[in-house]
Amino acid sequence: MARKLVNEFSWSKSRHEKLSECLRAYYFHYYASWGGWERDAAPRVRQLYLLKKLTNRHAWAGTVVHDAIRDALLDVRAGRPLDEARILSRAHALMRADFKHSRAKGYWREKTRKEFTGLVEHEYDEPVPAESWKGAWTTVEQALGWFFRSRWVELARSLKPEQWLEVDAGFESGIFFLDGVKVFAVPDFAYLDADGHPVVVDWKTGQVRDGYDEQVLGYALYLSHRYRLPVEQVEARLVYVNSGEEVPVRVDPAALAAFRAHFTRSVERMRGLLADVTANEAGPEEQFPPTNELRTCARCNFRRLCGRESAAPQVA
Numbered sequence: 589m590a591r592k593l594v595n596e597f598s599w600s601k602s603r604h605e606k607l608s609e610c611l612r613a614y615y616f617h618y619y620a621s622w623g624g625w626e627r628d629a630a631p632r633v634r635q636l637y638l639l640k641k642l643t644n645r646h647a648w649a650g651t652v653v654h655d656a657i658r659d660a661l662l663d664v665r666a667g668r669p670l671d672e673a674r675i676l677s678r679a680h681a682l683m684r685a686d687f688k689h690s691r692a693k694g695y696w697r698e699k700t701r702k703e704f705t706g707l708v709e710h711e712y713d714e715p716v717p718a719e720s721w722k723g724a725w726t727t728v729e730q731a732l733g734w735f736f737r738s739r740w741v742e743l744a745r746s747l748k749p750e751q752w753l754e755v756d757a758g759f760e761s762g763i764f765f766l767d768g769v770k771v772f773a774v775p776d777f778a779y780l781d782a783d784g785h786p787v788v789v790d791w792k793t794g795q796v797r798d799g800y801d802e803q804v805l806g807y808a809l810y811l812s813h814r815y816r817l818p819v820e821q822v823e824a825r826l827v828y829v830n831s832g833e834e835v836p837v838r839v840d841p842a843a844l845a846a847f848r849a850h851f852t853r854s855v856e857r858m859r860g861l862l863a864d865v866t867a868n869e870a871g872p873e874e875q876f877p878p879t880n881e882l883r884t885c886a887r888c889n890f891r892r893l894c895g896r897e898s899a900a901p902q903v904a
């Protein structure tokens with residue numbers, strides 16, 4: 589008999605961001621949509637579940653890049669030859685198939701692959717110009733082109749088997765516990781350098797921007813817990829694969845203390861919203877008010893359910 593999934597409380601950077609943006613969206617995403625994958629799910633629960641699984645074209649391009657780099661690194665790790673043309677053509681074919689499926693809103697009928705459901709732009713018939721859709725592929729092509737010529741391929745080739753730690757292992761294994769709370773942290777790439785120091789790398793598509801340090805500190809803590817390494821020894825880097833810029837992230841006692849304080853406040857706030865903390869059960873929907881910030885609604889997957897479809901996004 590299949591094991592019944594339990595909606596366990598957990599923490600992640602994206603969960604905190606959802607909480608900060610809109611309580612109603614947080615409720616929809618983490619509570620009201622739970623079980624929407626079941627055949628006998630109530631129509632509203634199924635709708636919420638499918639809507640929450642939609643992505644947008646920018647995040648979609650980023651995911652395709654991450655997956656392709658992960659596959660390339662796994663090829664290197666296994667000693668297989670790297671075939672740039674094959675990886676690029678596979679990514680392009682994948683995006684074409686995803687686009688077709690999404691444009692037809694096929695996600696309401698079937699799922700074609702685990703990592704992709706559909707695009708929010710199609711769900712809400714947003715008037716995205718053709719150049720903007722092409723831009724999603726350009727981002728992928730440019731990022732992968734840069735990666736294959738970057739120092740990272742040679743660096744990966746130089747690693748001995750015992751130096752490899754992680755290559756985007758997925759949410760099933762990217763877990764550690766902090767103060768008894770399950771935390772999700774899935775590093776893109778982690779290895780031991782020649783001196784035995786752990787290095788964690790996070791690939792980023794798009795422009796250099798602030799706000800990622802917290803995510804990478806989470807990765808450093810994950811590595812420290814999983815491999816029993818001193819966290820202060822972890823070297824963390826953000827690598828922007830479209831511009832080629834690399835930004836080191838400080839992993840020192842002050843940064844870690846700030847992360848812990850932020851984590852504790854965030855968890856307290858999340859738990860304070862629960863009717864039953866032990867069972868991770870939320871109270872009624874009314875206790876999670878919609879935001880008044882219409883710019884947030886304009887890019888929200890749930891806008892139909894809030895009657896905010898007219899808060900149309902600015903298409904660029």
Ligand code: SF4
Nearest residue numbers: 610613878885888894
């Ligand atoms: S549409 Fe607006 S109010 Fe409704 S869940 Fe989304 S962000 Fe919140």
